[in-house]
Amino acid sequence: MVQGEKSIFSKIIAHEISAKIIAETDDLIVIEDIAPKAEIHYLIIPKKEIRDVQSFHQGDFVLAGKMFEMAQQLSRTIPGAEQFRLVINSGEKVGQKVFHLHMHFLAGKMFFKDVV
Numbered sequence: 001m002v003q004g005e006k007s008i009f010s011k012i013i014a015h016e017i018s019a020k021i022i023a024e025t026d027d028l029i030v031i032e033d034i035a036p037k038a039e040i041h042y043l044i045i046p047k048k049e050i051r052d053v054q055s056f057h058q059g060d061f062v063l064a065g066k067m068f069e070m071a072q073q074l075s076r077t078i079p080g081a082e083q084f085r086l087v088i089n090s091g092e093k094v095g096q097k098v099f100h101l102h103m104h105f106l107a108g109k110m111f112f113k114d115v116v
């Protein structure tokens with residue numbers, strides 16, 4: 001991605017491109033991953049454009065808490081998601097491909113041993 005260019009997730013947040021939206025708040029959007037690595041594979045995405053965890057400012061930790069709160073809500077409301085795995089890839093070398101912070105929410109049968 002060219003510096004300054006909108007990420008695919010920013011375009012989804014702006015409803016410029018479509019995605020299956022699971023939940024939306026003022027701060028977050030939750031979408032189904034386009035290439036699921038588990039029976040349930042959602043992406044919890046802050047609407048604020050933050051590249052990765054390394055880029056967090058002090059105020060962003062409140063937002064990080066909201067991402068965990070959303071994971072808890074999903075686990076309480078989505079059948080089969082009572083137990084789940086959360087993954088954040090923060091950097092290219094560990095597999096981050098979309099440089100707009102997101103938390104993978106995985107539940108049910110995992111399709112791969114190394115899921116994301």
Ligand code: 5GP
Pocket residue numbers: 008019020031032033034035036043088089095096097098099116
């Ligand atoms: P990362 O590797 O950056 O942690 O994860 C990016 C995730 O975004 C991948 O699991 C990939 O399948 C998902 N993804 C990439 N492009 C799209 C898209 O256009 N729509 C949706 N729903 N998911 C996407």
